[in-house]
Amino acid sequence: MNVSTTLAVSAEGLVKRFGDFSAVDGIDLEVRRGEVFGVLGPNGAGKTTTLSMLATLLPIDGGRASIFGVDVASSPHQIRQLVGVTGQYASVDENLTATENLYLFGRLLGLPKARARATADDLLGRFGLEEAATRQIKNFSGGMRRRLDLAASLIAQPPLIFLDEPTTGLDPRTRGQMWDTIRELVANGSTILLTTQYLDEADQLADRIAVIDRGRKVAEGTPEQLKSSVGDSTLHVRMTDREQTSLAAAVVERVVGEAPVLTPEAGGLNIALPDADRAADVLIALRQASVSIATATVRQPTLDEVFLALTGHHSDTDHQDEEVA
Amino acid sequence: MTTQTLLPEARSAVVVEERPLSPRPSLRDTVTQTFAMAWRAMKKMRRNPEQFFDVTLQPILFTAMFAYVFGGAVSGSVSDYLPLMIPGILAQTALTACMATGTQMREDMDKGVFDRFKAMPIARIAPLAGPMMADLLRYGIAATITIAVGLVMGYRPDGGVVGVIAGWLLTIVAGWSLAWIFAWLGTVARSAQAVQGIGMMIMFPLTFLSNAYVPAGTMPDWLQTFVKINPVSHVVTAVRDLMNGNGLTAQVGWALVACAIVVAIFAPLAVRSYSRKM
Numbered sequence: 001m002n003v004s005t006t007l008a009v010s011a012e013g014l015v016k017r018f019g020d021f022s023a024v025d026g027i028d029l030e031v032r033r034g035e036v037f038g039v040l041g042p043n044g045a046g047k048t049t050t051l052s053m054l055a056t057l058l059p060i061d062g063g064r065a066s067i068f069g070v071d072v073a074s075s076p077h078q079i080r081q082l083v084g085v086t087g088q089y090a091s092v093d094e095n096l097t098a099t100e101n102l103y104l105f106g107r108l109l110g111l112p113k114a115r116a117r118a119t120a121d122d123l124l125g126r127f128g129l130e131e132a133a134t135r136q137i138k139n140f141s142g143g144m145r146r147r148l149d150l151a152a153s154l155i156a157q158p159p160l161i162f163l164d165e166p167t168t169g170l171d172p173r174t175r176g177q178m179w180d181t182i183r184e185l186v187a188n189g190s191t192i193l194l195t196t197q198y199l200d201e202a203d204q205l206a207d208r209i210a211v212i213d214r215g216r217k218v219a220e221g222t223p224e225q226l227k228s229s230v231g232d233s234t235l236h237v238r239m240t241d242r243e244q245t246s247l248a249a250a251v252v253e254r255v256v257g258e259a260p261v262l263t264p265e266a267g268g269l270n271i272a273l274p275d276a277d278r279a280a281d282v283l284i285a286l287r288q289a290s291v292s293i294a295t296a297t298v299r300q301p302t303l304d305e306v307f308l309a310l311t312g313h314h315s316d317t318d319h320q321d322e323e324v325a
Numbered sequence: 326m327t328t329q330t331l332l333p334e335a336r337s338a339v340v341v342e343e344r345p346l347s348p349r350p351s352l353r354d355t356v357t358q359t360f361a362m363a364w365r366a367m368k369k370m371r372r373n374p375e376q377f378f379d380v381t382l383q384p385i386l387f388t389a390m391f392a393y394v395f396g397g398a399v400s401g402s403v404s405d406y407l408p409l410m411i412p413g414i415l416a417q418t419a420l421t422a423c424m425a426t427g428t429q430m431r432e433d434m435d436k437g438v439f440d441r442f443k444a445m446p447i448a449r450i451a452p453l454a455g456p457m458m459a460d461l462l463r464y465g466i467a468a469t470i471t472i473a474v475g476l477v478m479g480y481r482p483d484g485g486v487v488g489v490i491a492g493w494l495l496t497i498v499a500g501w502s503l504a505w506i507f508a509w510l511g512t513v514a515r516s517a518q519a520v521q522g523i524g525m526m527i528m529f530p531l532t533f534l535s536n537a538y539v540p541a542g543t544m545p546d547w548l549q550t551f552v553k554i555n556p557v558s559h560v561v562t563a564v565r566d567l568m569n570g571n572g573l574t575a576q577v578g579w580a581l582v583a584c585a586i587v588v589a590i591f592a593p594l595a596v597r598s599y600s601r602k603m
Contacts, residue, residue, distance in 0.1 A: 056444070057444055077350065078347075078348065080445055080447075081347070082346070083444070085441070085444040087437065087441070091438050091440040092437070092438055093365065094436065094438075095373070096365065096369075100368060105441070107357065107358075108447050108451070109446070136372070156446075159344075
């Protein structure tokens with residue numbers, strides 16, 4: 001038994017039933033130490049249910065799971081010492097201030113009073129919440145709640161952190177801040193299991209991704225593998241003067257080394273990009289060749305396109321379009 | 326290496342094998358966690374002072390109302406009725422306060438923060454026992470106000486200061502014990518309204534089908550049987566004995582036994598159904 005190679009999370013055939021409905025229908029997961037593992041899927045795919053079972057919040061109906069080699073079903077109290085959970089809806093006390101919340105959680109985790117206070121102040125500082133320290137949470141913005149929620153999960157310095165849809169419902173700016181915070185955690189060596197509805201979020205943060213649909217895992221791999229199964233990002237350009245289309249196509253081919261695809265409507269080009277950064281090169285070259293552009297958009301594959309490619313059906317979610325930065 | 330880090334010590338934290346995992350919360354941990362939860366409940370109370378209406382206004386209202394309405398009819402005069410009635414009102418206000426314990430617990434459990442409590446390595450009884458402990462303050466306030474109103478209206482307890490304090494203490498103990506019934510109700514009911522509704526149905530028979538307001542002698546036999554086994558009757562008789570100068574009677578012992586039985590049944594039930602809901 002080589003403990004240092006024990007997986008952070010190992011789950012085999014996890015099942016959760018609610019009556020006749022299987023919310024989770026035989027999911028296998030392997031999360032390695034020190035990695036960020038993303039679970040990607042639309043609303044109702046079973047992401048939160050899976051996380052809840054691993055966090056001992058829901059009993060496991062079938063299959064087995066272990067965290068750092070500790071069995072989840074038989075040793076819930078030990079599992080709770082290994083995992084920090086940040087929920088989809090910030091789980092902090094509305095009636096208490098930010099400081100009081102962190103102090104309470106510190107005391108519950110067995111910190112002496114002075115240390116609980118010091119830890120609270122320390123975390124508030126690191127998460128940029130000092131000025132809100134003495135305000136009740138009910139007066140907090142969504143982004144501040146999430147940050148406080150994440151701070152609360154770090155009091156015990158758990159080796160494994162669960163982030164359940166950490167940015168759902170946040171505005172793009174707050175979302176970016178949350179991503180930075182998560183990246184810092186990763187830099188510090190924490191293992192993170194993250195669920196999200198957004199492909200770009202999984203892409204930004206995760207080392208490996210499992211795609212979940214209707215309680216089953218439909219794909220797993222690195223973000224690159226996943227995206228290449230769908231297609232690279234695409235620059236769509238429409239010329240003001242459609243006579244310039246062939247000139248533009250020639251310029252584009254010179255820059256990216258590949259001929260662009262003419263769009264069905266006249267005067268438009270779809271340019272496959274190895275990465276989105278090359279869009280600027282293409283646009284500059286077009287400007288230098290005096291091609292006048294009406295519109296230009298860079299598009300990533302959406303979650304719906306990933307789903308369509310992987311499952312043959314749409315993801316049935318309204319959310320993939322909003323807030324994709 | 327990163328210049329600014331969230332957790333400087335986190336590198337060592339990820340070395341899992343070095344952290345000792347405790348198999349279950351120790352008794353000491355459980356006590357600390359219960360006190361932390363009580364601290365939280367006290368903070369909440371201070372920020373929502375309307376939570377104190379039932380333990381401040383109600384005892385004043387009920388004591389005055391019952392004394393003037395029933396006093397003459399039951400005991401011939403208000404002042405003769407007070408020694409009989411004040412212990413009854415004490416039991417009733419304690420029960421009302423208990424009901425609020427259950428309702429608020431239910432409301433609390435629907436909140437997001439309970440998800441965190443569930444995911445934390447803490448004793449499962451702490452989130453229940455903490456607020457129960459904080460509610461001792463409410464029972465204390467209710468009992469104090471009831472006795473004070475009685476004294477103002479002319480109640481002169483023969484038990485003296487010691488007897489009154491003993492009755493006051495017994496009321497608080499009884500309130501705390503009976504509150505476990507409502508705490509259990511809070512963990513099984515679907516909503517706070519349900520707890521309130523069921524609570525009313527428990528509270529009214531328990532207080533009125535007892536010797537709290539009238540001597541049981543004129544009731545039909547079957548009802549007298551219920552009155553005799555009703556724990557509220559035992560508590561009321563015991564408080565009467567203590568406050569009206571009969572001293573430490575067997576009834577006081579029986580009242581404490583009744584309270585202990587209620588706790589022994591309902592505290593484990595409440596904790597079990599709370600942990601199941603997790």
